[in-house]
Amino acid sequence: MPRIYQPQALQAGLQFELTPEGARHVQVLRLQPGDGITLFGDPVAGGEWDATVRKMGRSSVEVEVGAHQALEREPARAVHLAVGMPANDRMDWLVEKATELGVASIQPLMTERSVLRLKGERADKKQSHWQAVAVAACEQCGGNRVPLIHPVRTLDDWLRQPSPEGLLCGVLSLAPGSRPLLQVAATDPAAPLLLVHGPEGGLSPQEEQALLAQGYAPVTLGPRVLRAETAAIAALAAIALAGA
Structure with a gap:
């Protein structure tokens, strides 16, 4: 599933437009409303969020946030x-x-x-x-x-x-x-x-x-x-x- 960086606090049910960089990524992949993506970069919850594409504009993409996945793949030592x-x-x-x-x-x-x-x-x-x-x-x-x-x-x-x-x-x-x-x-x-x-x-x-x-x-x-x-x-x- 495509992963998109979205550096903001998220919560289940939230609907919003991706950053311009994230929207461009979705459009390059030619995703359509209903397709699933993964969001990461939440500075509060960390991990990943499931999300679904809701609307596609000429330069914007609206998504709806789903469940949070408490996954981290970082090394044990910084x-x-x-x-x-x-x-x-x-x-x-x-x-x-x-x-x-x-x-x-x-x-x-x-x-x-x-x-x-x-x-x-x-x-x-x-x-x-x-x-x-x-x-x-x-x-x-x-x-x-x-x-x-x-x-x-x-x-x-x-x-x-x-x-x-x-x-x-x-x-x-x-x-x-x-x-x-x-x-x-x-x-x-x-x-x-x-x-x-x-x-x-x-x-x-x-x-x-x-x-x-x-x-x-x-x-x-x-x-x-x-x-x-x-x-x-x-x-x-x-x-x-x-x-x-």
Whole structure:
């Protein structure tokens, strides 16, 4: 059954028009009145809602909400990513696949070696685009909690904010002495994870030292040098598969 993101509080029997994005999705699928859909994104009830298409307009779709399904498909452990943005369409791919693997949030970063440089209106448009990519990925994969894509920031600016309490923080590193990711994750199995990694070319030594000085543990995914977008996905997959 088609899944549509509808970020509002819902209740059985409620009739309303979908968001423009949701209506466009229904129309692209050529659904008709009487067809069933699944709504998710309720910030209060969570889970999913059954719904039925009632009316189709030229640019609007009215639905009626049915029963609530208390289903969640999120990983047992929240993982947040802070990523040096890879260039071209690789960031889109990273957001899509990270969402499928259950990432809790993504912080796009500009670092010393970043190829992609964004600011002002262009940065805002990219953030909105990536948030839409995350929504579409949740509609496809069955996730009911869309990860938050934060505004683009420089690594220096981001490091000036206090580190959130209760997070187990690591930086993906090729430096000697880095510990395996799952070994570090096992030191506090209940803690959410925050993982930082660089763009093409990695973090500079100065940037990595700045992270280490703030208590980030250097972690490794193994001896191979992975592309920036591959490293993020490999880390998420390793944690998900291990149930860590």
